[in-house]
Amino acid sequence: MKSVSIIILLCLFSGLLCLPVVGETSNKPLVDVIYSGGKGDHSFIDSAYRGLIQAAEKYSFTTQEYSILNASADPVPQLNGPEGETPAMVLLVGNPLTSMAQEIADSHPTLPVVALDSDSLVGNNTKTVVFPMYGSSYLAGIIAAGETRTGKVAVVAGRDNALMSEFIQGFSQGAVQSGKEVLVSTAYVADDNSGYWSPERAKEIARDLSANGTDVIFTVAGGSGMGVIEYARNTSGMKVIGVDSDQSVVGPEVVVASVLKNLDQVVYNEISSVIEGNFTPGVELSGLADNGSGIVFNPNFGNLSSLITDRFGEAAEAEDRYRS
Template identity: 35%
Template sequence: MRRVSKIAAACFASAALALTASGCGEASTESTTTESTGAADGKLKIGMAYDVGGRGDNSFNDSAARGLDKAKAELGAETKELTAKHGETPADREARLASLAKGGFNPVVAVGFAYKDTIDKVAPQFPKTSFGLVDSISDAKNVDNIVFTEEQGSYLAGVAAALKSKDGKIGFIGGVDLPLIKKFAAGFEQGVKETNPKASVQIQYLTTGTDLSGFGSPDKGKGAAEGMLDKGVDVIYTAAGGSGAGAIEAVAAKKGSWAIGVDSDQAKDPALKKYASVILTSVVKNVDTGVFELAKSVKDGKPLTGTHTYSLAEDGVSLTTTGDHLKDIQGKLDEAKKKIVDGQIKVNTTT
C-alpha cells in the first residue's frame, strides 16, 4: 500500500538522525540462504537492526525498541535484534539486513540514516520482505520510509529557549554537520529569533563530513558546551546522540543554565537523571509509532510502502514536560504549535 504524509506538501524529511555513544553488536550468523516471508505459520516475525548503541541507549534506538516491544505485546510478534558496531563496513550492514530477511523476518527494520545505502542494495534482493527505514528515504518498492519533521519540534524548543534565556544568548550543538542535524539547527534558530528578535544563537558542530564521532563523544559535547557557557550562553540545545550527555553535564555545572535534550526524554535517562533539574525539555521523535504501524500493516497483509513524514500535527515530534519546567510558558508553546500545524508558520530546514 502506497502511503504519503498528511502534510507532504509542506514538509519533507530528507535524512536521518544521529548515532549514539556506546554499545556494540555482531552481525547475524544466520545460515539460511533463501528468502521467507516469515508468515508461513501465521506468526509475525520482526527483525530489528539498530544503529550503534542499540537497545538501552536511552535515546534514538530505544524509541524504536518501544515500537518493537509494543508489537510483541499486542501483535504476538517474534523478534530478533541486531546492533551496529563502531567502525563497521557497508558489507557488515548488508550482511545484517540480509541475514534477517533470509531468516524469515518480515518486516526488517533498519534504524538510522547509516542504513540508507544498505537498504537500497538489499531490499530489492528480497522483494517478498517488507523493510522499514528510519530517518532516511529509499526508492525501493518494498520499503516503508519512516521520517520526521525534526525542524518543527526544534522550532518549539527555540521558542522555549528564547523565553527562558536571561540575556538571549543561546547555543546549539550538533553532532555532525549533516543535512539532518542542520534541520534541527534551522528550526531551533528560527524559533528563537521569531520569539526574541534580539536573541543570538551560536551554532557549533562537533565533527564534519564523514567523521561521525561527533555522535558518540561526550567529552567533545562537554567541551563545546563549556566554551559556550563561558561566553554567557545560558540555554544549550544539543542534537548529537551520545555526545549530548557531556553537554548536559557541563550545563549542570553552570548555575542558572538550561539544557535541552533530544530523541528521548533525557530527564528520565538513568544516566542523566541527576541532571534532570537543568533539563528544560527534550525534543522527541516517536519512532515507536512508525515501527508499530509497519509491523501491524504486515500482519494485516497490507504492508506499508513509500514515505510517511511523522509531523508535529500527528505528535510525531513533541516537547517533553518532565519537571514542569515549561509550565509558565506552555500557553505560548501551544500557540506556536497551532500556527505550525495550521501552516501560519513555515519552519526552515536549512540555516
C-alpha cells in the same frame, strides 16, 4: 510444547555489534531491527526500541537486533534467523543506514524493508518514514529564548548534514521570532557519524560554549547529548533542551524540554502493518502537524503548555513553508 531457541551472538568486527534477541521460534514471524548506534542513548535509539517493546506486548514474533556503529564499513548483518527462517520484515533506524537499507531491499525484492529517518528508498518493497523537525525545533527556539539569562543559546549537533540543518534552522528561527534579542550559535560534535555517540567530546563543547556565556543548549546529537546534560548538571545556570526522547529523566534539574520524534509509535505501526498483512510501501512524512514530532516540557521549570499551545500553529506553518 513449542521449541525454544535462546541464542547469544556477539560480533565484534569492523565496529559491528550484533545483539539478537531470540526467543521461541516455532510458527512466529521474525522481525530484524538494525539500529544506527546502540541502545542506552536515552534518545533516538531508545525511542525506537520502546516501539519494538510495545509491539512485542501485542503481537507474537521473534526479534533479532543489530547495532551498526560504522555504516560505511560494516557488512550487512545476517538477516535469517538461527533456524534459517526468513525475516518477515527488516526495520532500519537512522539516516546513516540509508545505503544499507537500499542494498537489503534490492537483494530481497519481496521482503518489506522499512527505514526510519532515512533518505527515500526506492522499490515496491520499501517504506521510508521521514520526520520533519523544523516545527518542533522552532518551538524549542522560543523556549530557549525565554529561558536564557545571558541572551546566548546554542545548538550542539552530531554532524553537519541536511538532517541537522533542519533542527538548527527551526531552532534559530524560533528564537528570532520569540520577540527577544537572542544570539544563536552552532557547534558540531564531529564531521562524521561518530558525532552521535561521542558524549565526552560533546561535554567539551558544552564547556566551551558556557565559557562564552551560553546558558541554554539544544542538543541534537543522539547519545552525545548525554555529555551536554552531564556538564549542565554540574554547572550553575546551564539549561538543556533534549531531543528524540524525554530527556528530563536523566537531567530533571537541567533539561527544560525535549524535542521528540515519535519513533516508538512509528515502529509499532510498521511492525503491526507487516504482521497484520497491510504493509504499504512508499514515503511518509510524519511531522509536527500530524504528531510525528512534538515537544514535551519539564514541569520543574514551570508550565510551558500554554506557550506551546499558543505557538503550535505558528510552528506548524513555519514547518510547512520550510518543507515546500
